[in-house]
Structures are given as structure tokens and as C-alpha cells.
Amino acid sequence: xxxxxxxxxxxxxxxxxxxxxxxxxxxxxxxxxxxxxxxxxxxxxxxxxxxxxxxxxxxxxxxxxxxxxxxxxxxxxxxxxxxxxxxxxxxxxxxxxxxxxxxxxxxxxxxxxxxxxxxxxxxxxxxxxxxxxxxxxxxxxxxxxxxxxxxxxxxxxxxxxxxxxxxxxxxxxxxxxxxxxxxxxxxxxxxxxxxxxxxxxxxxxx
Numbered sequence: 001x002x003x004x005x006x007x008x009x010x011x012x013x014x015x016x017x018x019x020x021x022x023x024x025x026x027x028x029x030x031x032x033x034x035x036x037x038x039x040x041x042x043x044x045x046x047x048x049x050x051x052x053x054x055x056x057x058x059x060x061x062x063x064x065x066x067x068x069x070x071x072x073x074x075x076x077x078x079x080x081x082x083x084x085x086x087x088x089x090x091x092x093x094x095x096x097x098x099x100x101x102x103x104x105x106x107x108x109x110x111x112x113x114x115x116x117x118x119x120x121x122x123x124x125x126x127x128x129x130x131x132x133x134x135x136x137x138x139x140x141x142x143x144x145x146x147x148x149x150x151x152x153x154x155x156x157x158x159x160x161x162x163x164x165x166x167x168x169x170x171x172x173x174x175x176x177x178x179x180x181x182x183x184x185x186x187x188x189x190x191x192x193x194x195x196x197x198x199x200x201x202x203x204x205x206x
Contacts (some may be wrong), residue, residue, distance in 0.1 A: 041091065055077050059167040076138070095147070097203065115198055160178060
């Protein structure tokens, strides 16, 4: 299921195994050319830990809960994905749009901040989005030939327990939260749709 939103194709994939989505992202990025439309993919993953390029094994997971661990090429440290979390993969040609990587990261963070009505904010030196010191959204991207893939994950209404086995994004003792516990009535679907709409608007005016 897909739709075009301000020139960006929004694709809704539902619950997808991480390895399947990763292959689809890599294939899309490899195949795309100067005329390929940018896409935003909305989905959820079954439980999985993912390790970015900078990941240090000391940050976990510290217990074997039967959750797969996958090494990937995105930036950042270890994080957790699971049902109840909106994953927004950003297949965006940054070079074509004239957007620098740091600007794009800030754009992703600001999209979440806007979604949460300004209650959220950034932490210096710690990419992602936080509310009262607790992380509500993680992000990590990879850029190949000027095109971004991977993206961000927003905790909506999920089991947060698996985060206790890791140092989220490499920060020992970092608290995590989700929009349900912050008093927002989003569903995974409604949060994803609104987040994609906000980001598409920012891309349109970049």
C-alpha cells in the first residue's frame, strides 16, 4: 500500500522481518537513478537488536533473550526494534535535493519534535529525540552515492523491557520512553502517517 505525499512516495509495509527490509533498502538504493522518486517506508519489525558501524560489544545485549542481533551499515550504536514501534526508512536522494547529511539528521529529529508538539528535544552529542532525558526516538542513516537509507524509529506502544539488556545507542543507564507513556493517544499507524507527512513537508521545502 502506497501513496504520493508532496512528491515523496509513502510505502506502508506492515510487520516485516528486519533482514527482509534491509535487503529491500539495499536493493532499492543500488537500483535507483537520477529519476527515481524518493520513498518513505513505514513499518514495524519483530524483535531484533541492530548494531551500527560504531557499535561496541560492551553495550550489549547482556542477556540472551532469544532476540536476533544484526550488524548493519548505518551509523550509530546498538538499538532495539520491536512491535509497537514506528520505523520510518528514508530512501532519499540527498545530493539531488542539496541536503547535507547533518542537515538531514536534524530534519529527522525535528520531524519527531514537531510530532510531539515541542515537548521533545535534542541532546548535545547524542543523536535522537528525548523527553525529560528519556529517549523516545532513535535514528541512524547510511549514505551511498548521495542517497540516504535506514532512518528513524519512534517508540509508540511497545514492550520496552528489551532495552534493559543494552546501553541504548551506547549510553549506559539511558532511560527510554514511548508516546503512550507520555500521554499521547497515537497508534503505530497514526504516528507513522503523521511523521511521514511532516518529513515530506520538510523535504518539499528543503
